[in-house]
Amino acid sequence: MTTRIFGSGIKRREDPRLITGEARYTDDIKLPGVLHMAVVRSPYAHANIVSIDSSAAEAMDGVVAVYTGDDIEGLAGLPTAWLIPDSDLKTPEHPALAKGKARYVGDGVAIVLAGDRYQAQDAADAVVVEYEELPAVIDPEEAAQEGAPLIHDDVEGNIAFRWAPFDKEASDAVFDAADVVVSERILQQRLLPTAMEPRSAMAQYNPATAELTLWCTSQNPHIHRFIISAVTGLNENKVRVIAPEVGGGFGSKIPCYPDEALVSWAAMQLGVPVKWTETRSENYLITIHGRDHVQHVDMAASNDGKILGVRATVYAGMGGYLSTAAPGIPTILHGLLYVGPYTIDSVYCESIGVMTNGTPTDAYRGAGRPEATFLLERMIDNVANKIGMDPAEVRRKNLIPAFEDGYEVAAGLNYDSGDYPTAFEKALGMAGYGDFRQQQKSAAAQGRYLGIGVTAYTEMCGLGPSQVAGAVGFQGGLWESATVRVTPTGKVQALIGASPHGQGSETTLAQIIAEELGFPVDDIEVIHGDTTETPMGWGTYGSRTTPVTGAALAKASQKLKEKAKALAAHLMEASEDDIEYADGSFSVKGSPDQTQSIQDVALMAHLAWNMPEGMDPGFEESQFYDPPNFVFPFGTHIAIVEVDAETGEIELQRYIAVDDCGPQINPEIVAGQIHGGVVQGIAQALCEGVIYDENGQLLTGTMMDYCMPKADMFPNFELGETVTPSPHHPVGVKGVGETGTIASTPTVYNAVLDALAPLGVEQIDMPLSSAKVWQAIQDARS
């Protein structure tokens, strides 16, 4: 028996092209005669556009055309594609270029097409726009108050939606009767996704065939095709969207933005290819931001540490327009997660989506679930402090016991499987929790401030059953499809509708096929990212490619395996019941010399010289897969920090993560997802955060000002795992793309606040910069 390929940490087949610089990302692709597009962007967060004079720009070298919002005809506004039911949702128009009014700094006002990117930018700078500045509002809670500047005439009070699906009276009754209620105003600051590859789009239109090809930085080219077809009016079968190599997304490359629509429109107008690539400064202004919640949270508990209920009112900043999936993030992907891995019987969430003069927000790694996990974990520490019980003990008392096949929680979800106590105790063991509490005491005696934070989490991913998508207003399906195609010489092409962009899915999905079908993993290619070459799929986000596409591939492979077995039996003139399979080869029970390899069978299926009656030729299967439920990975993370009380500086000393994503296809890739996710989440706790001034100007417009996390902020991470298969998934796997980000922010935040507790500090808004920590210490001392 050879080593099992499923579960093996093989090297990624993506890497040779990436480590040599040979990979082609969108901006690396060149077309002859291409024009470059630059966008004239509003320098004001809220302003009437009085006039636009493009005459000087038009006269400049290399400039081919300048278009303003009024010139753009035949291009519909960008749609919002998650229409939350029962929320009184308003969807204000989002034109590709602002007409009459700009609603955030960076809102596009005009476009310039020129021969090269330098000329285009020069000409964009020469477009003279007269603005009448209006008062701006950035904070979502302020924007929801009476008298706040009105951003869209048709969105009264700036309230885009109000979602409150739970029973308020029942929740209030729990809180009224509880021994203990703790409350906190939690700020989930705005974050910049910062995929390292800035967004880029290039369009080419062939007037003779009326076909448009759009290369763009997309996590979901089929959704981009859908929307580009809708806004341009081209038939969907005349639009080809190609997501070539894509340099990270983290949610920010899900939406269809004005820029993709504008290059498409301009290419159609001018009959030449048009390219646009954002600068990082532009990226920070216009590519979606994440989070931006102001949360008023309460938790009810008994004196002996039983958590009785959680409730929150959330003001979620939507920015100047409602981005593609924006309304779903602080609602469906947030409020339904208020139970976490605990036996909490009462939940209530009122989520208010508020238009502001910030950049539009949308899904950023975790998308709603980190904001839920943080509030739960923060409040549990508050309960622990209030009743004088160790926070780990409070968690232990409230964890849902292990279950293998379904557990319905008060928030309405049916968790697939979980063994939270085992992961929890394993993490505590790895951290040496009991010993640490002793060390903490000894350190305190020497005037040193150590802290520990523990997060138990579960989350829903592998989005998701399409029926649920429909019920919650998502304007798409959430299934995936895949084709496993075997060539006559026994080499495999797997075509998938999803569109990975750094996750290593070309490797892990090949491992699934190798396991199920028996071809060597090196003979399997996974092809994605081109709507003409690949079958329909809804994209790579919500940690869904392994669970959903992986299931489609496993099932397609299993169907092919059945066919292969039947054909092998026929070729060896044996009964199918007597066929045995091992290591890519079929044999007849009792006569081991007679074999047919999977490659032999594939060739014979193609030749079709000798097929069993009723069997079609060829060796290819397609599979649509709609998951019956979400998958629910889980685990426990622990951070140990030391805070320097004199400077406010935080040293992250240890980080322990025990995660359970079911059977791991490739442990190296799983670990990589956790490392990266953990750093993104820790950075929210410690350093990242968007700052706007009172006029809505972005002050954190560079990576330095925004404080991107760097290598020297982190220790080596200590990972552990438990393995609890999903009962409904063909190979038991769950997603792992977002767990690190979901778990790590409260883990580190709680560790820091634990360290600061002896100093009397109880709350600091994130991020926990040394200046803020130092100030909080001073305030507590005085």
Place this chain on the structure above:
Amino acid sequence: MQVAITVNGVVHERDVDPRTLLVHFLREELDLTGTKIGCDTSQCGACTVHLNGKVLKSCTLLAVQADGAEVATIEGLAENGEHHPMQTAFWENHGLQCGYCTPGMIMASAAFVRDNPGASEGEIRHYLEGNICRCTGYHNIVKAVKQVADAAAT
């Protein structure tokens, strides 16, 4: 302006707009698109190349300033069809995910280890401050660089 820049051992003579950044010269004029642009403020390091053997962010230099110089990019790092040890180490240690920061990371790390064989993990983490990665959490990048640094010290 006329420039003659040697890139990966080949001399390229071009007439360039004086304001052309070296990174744009490499990407647009020479089609060496392995060198990436991840920011416009010289922080991310995706555009890292070697200029006369020293590490340089190619968005911080005009092409005309590189006139007469020798530039090495990621495309020239492998020798005789063999990956550079740093490329191999990144592959073996899963030191990359989306790959966008990777050329810059590898160029910076290769020069660092050449000059600092046996560097400690702390020194590596400190050095890598000039290169930003959003995917890996740096864990496996540090592991890859350490592997090469350890091998270089023996």
